[in-house]
Amino acid sequence: MNTPDTGGFTKVCALGDLPDEGVLGVEIADTPVAVVRSEGRVYAINDICSHAEVNLSEGEVEDGTIECWLHGSCFDLASGKPINPPATRPVATYAVKIEGDDVLVSLDKNP
Template sequence: MSEGTFTRVCALGDLPEEGALGVEVGGTPVAVVRSEGEVYAISDICSHAEVNLSEGEVEDGTIECWLHGSCFELTSGKPINPPAVQAVPTYAVKIDGDDVLVSLDTTSS
């Protein structure tokens, strides 16, 4: 993973223990998600229905679209059940003290 430009998106304390927060980074909707003690950044737009993933349930390293129930892996953005069949982008995250930083220039895989 190459170094990109990281932008502060929220405080670590703003994230629920197993939940998501919808933010924008340079006009791009991003869901910042905490699951199982880790923080992830994933596109906030479902690849199936174009609704906000940050409004869905977070469990066991996945986020579920609230509209049709597709779940996406937080590490890869891959859907693990239909109706979604296309992955969503994931982004690099850094934690600096209480700051959560996201880079759209680098993707995690």
């Protein structure tokens, strides 16, 4: 789901669409974004692993991290920084707003 931009934020899904400790891959203006719920918070990060260029949204979410399914690198959801090799470069993080049951993400405003 991709709706028009609202004040720099774009509605990407309903909060109910995100399972606990789960992820949903979306696209905003041709940018792949992983919208993740972990430990009761919602995060948005670039959906492409900085090491292998595969979708992080296909990986596992646990304890505020997401693991790349291909080589096992984990990324901190709050900062985008890799926690373990082989990834050495962070992925971009994006600002998230919850309005009612809507999850909105801004590519312009990093948290």
